[in-house]
Amino acid sequence: MALKLSLKPGEKFVVNGAVIVNGDRRATLVLQNKASLLREKDIMQPDEVNTPVRHVYFPIMLMYMDEAGRKGYYEKFVLRMTELLGVVEDPEAKALCVAISQDVMEGEYYKALNKCKKLFVYEKERLNYVPGSVPEDTTGN
Incomplete structure (x- = not known):
């Protein structure tokens, strides 16, 4: 089952350990396979x-x-x-x-x-x- 991710401008998230930052506009990504994903708000320093x-x-x-x-x-x-x-x-x-x-x-x-x-x-x-x-x-x- 795919995971649909709606991102705010500049929002960060981590997929399988890689930090990814959305650009300057809202975006939607769809992950087609299983991956370890955390949004910025769920990441604890x-x-x-x-x-x-x-x-x-x-x-x-x-x-x-x-x-x-x-x-x-x-x-x-x-x-x-x-x-x-x-x-x-x-x-x-x-x-x-x-x-x-x-x-x-x-x-x-x-x-x-x-x-x-x-x-x-x-x-x-x-x-x-x-x-x-x-x-x-x-x-x-």
């Missing part, structure tokens, strides 16, 4: 990995984009997911963590990334975290 859920998302993203390095990224994912499961108390969030882990074990990295984004909402509610900001100090100091 190393300096953005600053919360527990982001520490889970990042190695999944790397496994999806870099087949050669998957084993090392998988080990980081397992460590971070184990840490996250150790502190998450909400049953729905725990179930989501399990579903993400299942997707990763099945090589369904894109599905895992989408499920991981749902955990960003949980994390925001629990930590009052807003991307690009420092988490609020709730200790009163």
Whole structure:
């Protein structure tokens, strides 16, 4: 099944590890075969990995984009997911963590990334975290 991609002017995306930038006009691309594709908005930079859920998302993203390095990224994912499961108390969030882990074990990295984004909402509610900001100090100091 083909994937139709509508791009804004200047929008970046990655296909199988290659960074591609759209020109100065809107464009539509159709991918006819299976490829690892992430839009700019879904790509996390190393300096953005600053919360527990982001520490889970990042190695999944790397496994999806870099087949050669998957084993090392998988080990980081397992460590971070184990840490996250150790502190998450909400049953729905725990179930989501399990579903993400299942997707990763099945090589369904894109599905895992989408499920991981749902955990960003949980994390925001629990930590009052807003991307690009420092988490609020709730200790009163």
